[in-house]
Amino acid sequence: MRIRILLFIFLVLARAEGHAQKNTLDFYLDQAVRNSPLLKDFQTQIESNGIDSERIRAQYRPQVTASSINAYAPVINGFGYDNAITNGGQLSGIVNVSQAILTKGNLAAQYKSLQLQNQGISNEARITEQDLKRTITNQFLTAFGTLQQLNLAREIHAQLEKEVAILKKLTEANVYRQADYLTLLVTVQQQDLSRRQLDIQFHNDYATLNYLAGIVDTAAVDLQEPTIAIHNLPDPGNSIFFQKYAIDSLLLVHDRLLVDYTYKPKINVYANGGYLSSLSYQGYKNFGTSVGLDVTIPIYDGKQKQMQYRKIDISERSRSNYKSFYTSQYYQQIIQLRQQLQQTESLIGDINEQIKYSDGLIQVNTRLLETGDVKVADLIISLNNYLVSKNLLTQNKVNRLEIINQINYWNR
Numbered sequence: 001m002r003i004r005i006l007l008f009i010f011l012v013l014a015r016a017e018g019h020a021q022k023n024t025l026d027f028y029l030d031q032a033v034r035n036s037p038l039l040k041d042f043q044t045q046i047e048s049n050g051i052d053s054e055r056i057r058a059q060y061r062p063q064v065t066a067s068s069i070n071a072y073a074p075v076i077n078g079f080g081y082d083n084a085i086t087n088g089g090q091l092s093g094i095v096n097v098s099q100a101i102l103t104k105g106n107l108a109a110q111y112k113s114l115q116l117q118n119q120g121i122s123n124e125a126r127i128t129e130q131d132l133k134r135t136i137t138n139q140f141l142t143a144f145g146t147l148q149q150l151n152l153a154r155e156i157h158a159q160l161e162k163e164v165a166i167l168k169k170l171t172e173a174n175v176y177r178q179a180d181y182l183t184l185l186v187t188v189q190q191q192d193l194s195r196r197q198l199d200i201q202f203h204n205d206y207a208t209l210n211y212l213a214g215i216v217d218t219a220a221v222d223l224q225e226p227t228i229a230i231h232n233l234p235d236p237g238n239s240i241f242f243q244k245y246a247i248d249s250l251l252l253v254h255d256r257l258l259v260d261y262t263y264k265p266k267i268n269v270y271a272n273g274g275y276l277s278s279l280s281y282q283g284y285k286n287f288g289t290s291v292g293l294d295v296t297i298p299i300y301d302g303k304q305k306q307m308q309y310r311k312i313d314i315s316e317r318s319r320s321n322y323k324s325f326y327t328s329q330y331y332q333q334i335i336q337l338r339q340q341l342q343q344t345e346s347l348i349g350d351i352n353e354q355i356k357y358s359d360g361l362i363q364v365n366t367r368l369l370e371t372g373d374v375k376v377a378d379l380i381i382s383l384n385n386y387l388v389s390k391n392l393l394t395q396n397k398v399n400r401l402e403i404i405n406q407i408n409y410w411n412r
Contacts, residue, residue, distance in 0.1 A: 025140050025226040028213045032136045033129060035214030042125035046118050053114050060100055060107065068093045087278030094274035101267040109261060113254045120247045126240045134409045137228070138402055139212055143205035144223045145398035150202050152390050153195035156383060159362075160188045163379065166369055175372035187380050228404045231411040236330065241410070245323040252316050259308045268294040334410055341403045344396055351393045358386040 033039060072089035073081045164184055171181040210217050236242045270292050277286030361382045368374035 023221055023224045025137060025224075025228075028136050028140055028209060028215075029133050031215055032132050032213040036128075036132055038128055039125055039132070042121050042128070045121050049114050049118050049121070053111060056107070056110050056114075060102055062097055062099045065096050065098075066094070067096070087280055090276075090278055091283070092274065092276040094272050094276060096270060096272040098268055098270035101269065103261075103264075106261045106264070109254060109257050113251070113258060116247055116251050116254060120244070120251065123240055123243050123247060127244070130240070130409055134405060136209070136212055137226075137405045139205070139209045140223065140226065141398050141401050141405070143202065143209050144225065145394055146198060146202040146205050147223055148394040148398075149391055150195065150198040152387065152394070153191065153198050156387050157188070157191055157195055160184070160191060160383065163366065163369065164188055167376065170369070170372055176376065180376040184376050184380065187383075226401065228401050228408070230404050231408045233334065233411050236327070239330075239410075241326065241330070242323070245319060245326075248319050249316070252312055252319070256309065256312050259305060259312075263298045263305050265298075266294075266296040268296075270294070330410065334407065337403055337407045337410075341400065341407070344400045344403060348393065348396050348400065351389060351396060355386070355389045355393060358382065358389050362386055 069090050069092045071086075071091075073083075073086035075081070075083060075088070164181075167176055167181050167184055170176045171178060206221075206223075207218065237246075271289065273289035275287050277283040362379075365374045365379045365382050369376075369379060
């Protein structure tokens, strides 16, 4: 029995621990990355390119084909195809083996092109993952901020209910007027409506968080306060956003190289063997073989090679323009975000000072209420000021974390 009890306690704790893990930002980030179909698609693209690499290798191995022609052209009463052309028919069965002769540089260039494509896909996947994590983090912070406001509303509601209970007794003792009691009671009811509205908003924000992360869960839970630190700003050349332009540049260089190889002479050797006969004379002797060498030398195609070069040059100019514009945006965004962060942190300090005074005023008014020495309107004002200040603090704390999240987005 004791073992069963211990086992039951262990399972309960394990379930509680597992449930608590679901409340963290890291859990939602991990689930979003795991469930993202777009990130999975990038992986399948890389796998597909791996197959293309194998196909390139296979295309330049010996190619074996078999062909057969079986034709009969009869001449009946002088009517029929010209026998000099048809030979009366043809019967053949040939096995052909061919091998394209390529330089190592040509094959290496094609492999390198696929490799660069894979690097571009991997880099694009990292950027997509960054976008996804930023979105999930912002939604988590939105839901967390709403939850903090909801918890504050619950705290204020509990405080108001205590004040109502005190004021009710004092009103019955004729210390306060009935109108004062009703005024406070209406304030409690209004605050309760606001609390219920925040509860609905939190459920909506939490449902959106689950939706974005690909999680099927409708039960709202408490969210753990996230810890988000600023990452060091990397050298732009090491940023995944700038690596995209470097990879694109290398791809264009290799596109030019592939165009060059397209216009180099092509050599193909072949050999075949089998049966080929018109059956007009000693057809049983028409078994044989042949070997050959095909050479193709481009001479003139209307200057299409130069046209392809010009298209590559246009793509390079476009790439350079995008990189230049993005670079200026990158540094401008970082500077602007750091200024916002500094201003927000300064405002948070001032709000904390304001909250100290508001909290002290509430405590004073609460004590004075018990002795009937404070106006109910003054108590309500002090509570509203405290509520406004605390909500403003929550908003700016969440805003601070959102700014840090945005800075980290550009930093990685």
